[in-house]
Amino acid sequence: MFTGIIYCKGKIKKIITTGKGKNIEIYSEKEITNIHNGMSIAINGVCLTVASFSGLRKFTADISKETIEKTTFKNIKHSQNINIELPLTIDKFLSGHLVLGHIDTIGEVVSFYVEKGNTLLEIKFPQKFFKYVVEKGSIAVDGVSLTAFDIKNNTFKVAIIPETMKQTIISEYKKTTQVNLEFDIIGKYVAKIFNKDVPE
Incomplete structure (x- = not known):
């Protein structure tokens, strides 16, 4: 779950088409100190899961075919800038509103x-x-x-x-x-x- 308050911007560094959709590599403008495999993260409002990471700024995520079809990820491009939001935790202020990361x-x-x-x-x-x-x-x-x-x-x-x-x-x-x-x-x-x- 998210709040719609963007943590920082990032950039698409690599796009790999797979049998199940796409795998994207993202570079974050800010360090994500608690990043880990399996962590939820919102990219342009879409809830994705961190598949791997290298350091505190670079990570990958998989995008399913259904998500690609229903979101702007159908037109995703290399070097494209994106919004990054980290998941809501109990100790955070709810400054925006409840956002699930499921695009309508x-x-x-x-x-x-x-x-x-x-x-x-x-x-x-x-x-x-x-x-x-x-x-x-x-x-x-x-x-x-x-x-x-x-x-x-x-x-x-x-x-x-x-x-x-x-x-x-x-x-x-x-x-x-x-x-x-x-x-x-x-x-x-x-x-x-x-x-x-x-x-x-």
Whole structure:
């Protein structure tokens, strides 16, 4: 489990296609002091498992075919920058919101602009997920905990503060950039209780 507060950025150093999907090698900008095999780690919002590591900055992870199909990992590239988040522990503050690392769908950047000194990002998503996007509610975009507003049938906006721009790959976004979206787990549980469809 995660919180949507990115630990640091990293870079894809190697991609190996396997019979079960892909194996990726990642270099972290910061040391991960407690890294170990089997550790959960979120890459662009996707929960992966550390398969091996070398030192405190380099590690590998496997990506299944299903995960590749349902996330932006289908377009993963060598030297691509990525968001890295370490798993939530009991002694941490829950500064963002509860994020599982299970991507619901892929969104697309519609616009990215500055208005009255505020940096705003507008994202398009499949209309069938509309019920899970709540005004002033939480949403994870490439693993980053953000607050949705100005929600339309298939778009929403988020405001990006300078610290988020600095610490994440959001600064690299442009029109048509594809992003991983995970909707708030609490909202999905409520929908399940009331027998509404939930993302598969």
